[in-house]
Amino acid sequence: MTAEIRQLNKFFGNFQALKDINLETSEGEFIAILGPSGCGKTTLLRLLAGFSAPSGGEIYLDGEAVASKTMNVPPEKRNLNMVFQSFALWPHMNIEDHIRFALKNHRYMEKLNSKEMNERIDEILRIVGLEQFKHRLPGELSGGQKQRVSLARAIAPAPRLLLMDEPLSNLDAELRIEMRREIQKIHKITKASIVYVTHDQGEALAMADRIIVMNDGKIEQIGTPEEIYESPETSFVATFVGKANLFKGAWKDEVFKPEGTQLAWRQNNVTGSFIKDGIFPLRPEQIRLTKAEEEKLQGRIMTKQFQGKEYHYSLDVNGRTVIVHMPINESYEIGETVSIEPDIIWGWDKKAPEN
Template identity: 60%
Template sequence: MSTVVKNLKKSFDGFQALHHINLSIKDGEFLAILGPSGCGKTTLLRLLAGFDSPTDGTISLAGTEVANAKKVVAPEKRNVSMVFQSFALWPHMNVKEHIAFPLDHHRFADQAVTSAKEKRILEVLETVNLKEFADRMPGELSGGQKQRVSLARAIAPKPKLLLMDEPLSNLDAELRMDMRREIQRLHALTKASIVYVTHDQGEALAMADRIVVMNKGKIEQIGTPEEIYYHPETPFVAKFVGKANIFTGEWKKDVFQLQQGKVTWKDWGIAEALKREQMYILRPEQLKLSPKIANELTGTIKTKQFQGKEYHYSIEVNGQVIIAHAPILEQYHVGEEVALIPMISDES
């Protein structure tokens, strides 16, 4: 089910939470909405769900307008399911009853599904690996199992649009990694369009087909994970996704001259918007460290962190802190002066 958002605005008591949001979600697409706390991503999700009404603009689902400034189609009248950050499980219902609930009450549940409810419940339990926990109450489940119940309840009626509001934020790091794979698997099985809200760039980069990066109620950039990571279009996207190093200087055609001396670097695909601001970006893994060399950018190592397959260094360069990652066999020491050399290719 395609979803189209046009010129969407939302204000709360004079504060504008969303500014002119324009967005199309393709049928079967996994779209992540990424941004820091307070950027408006959850507000956008609530508008898609029908929990709030827009101040201006429209939302259309499958060609039907479901929200504008004057009217809003209620959540239960949209072919949408939602997975909440808090799991939102009912303490008096067991796992099986949670899955049965939307089959009994979801207006858009497929007739073939609802007429064979027991079969569908078993199918969903097997899909989320909870068959042996069918009679358990929420209080008898671990955090990961609770999240699986929440996912199972959402996918049971086979919705066309599945909304997820930071569903993994309450889980520990290792379990989050497992659940990422689980959500990807469910997406492949259900073929539903997914809108996944998160502040975790790793989740967005790992799972999404496209990422919407938001900041202060506005969309900064929309693109594939590769486009967002390697070709950010604004300083905010460069710093928020992947923590890029931003260098200032002057662009002369396709050559960048740093403010520090006569060091020049070639263009490897820097966005025009960043060029206009006389900026050059490099990810930590795009910097090669070397013993101090004449006519190269140099700095002093301030910290060194062991990360298994590599070391992470912070390097002070003329008052600016630069982050670089180096292979485990290329060791440098705190206090050592090193050269920083771009390690780029046409594929970046």
């Protein structure tokens, strides 16, 4: 299913939750809506589902208008399903009955006879790996198994659009990684279009075809995971996805002079907003630490965290905190003063060019 959103706005009283949202999705695409709490991502998902109507703008599904300021097609008349953060399972129904209920009551699901119904239930249980648990109640399942039931119920009637509202946020770290793989597998098998809301950048980067980064009710950037991570267009995207450090200073052509220094850092793919604001973004893994040298930018190590293959450092650099990730074979100690420079692949010089 394709979706098109035009100039979408949503007010709750005097509060504007969504501000002129424009978006187009392709058939079978996995879209992640990424942003902090309160940015409007769940409100956008609820408007797509039909749970509420927009205050302005329009929504089209497969080219057909389903929502505007004056009309709102209800959820049951849109060929979609939703997976909730809270699982939303019925405690008195076993897994098999959850799937059976979805197959019987979805408007767009063709009617099945008893044999076809049982075959479809078994097929769905195989997809989510719950064949041996079909007669268990939700109270007898682990968190990961409950989320699989929620997914199974959603995909059983083969909806053309699958909406997911932070479905993994209630699971522990290991289960979240496992369920990412399950959701990717389900997307490949069902070929349904997916719109997935999350505040976890790892989930979005790992699973999505494209990511919509939202902040304060607006879209900050749309792009592939690689584009969002490697070429952020705003300071918010740079710091929210990948936790970039933002160094202040001045740009001249492709050369950046850090504030209070005569250094020159060269970079040729920084977007216009950073140049305009006098900012040089560097992610923790794009910074190199060396023994302190007077002609370089210096900082004092405040914390050091062992992370298996690398150390994570926080440094005080002229009163600002800078986060750096370094290989395990390059170790520094808390309290040590070190020099900071962009990784060599980014290009740098010791002194700024003459004006």
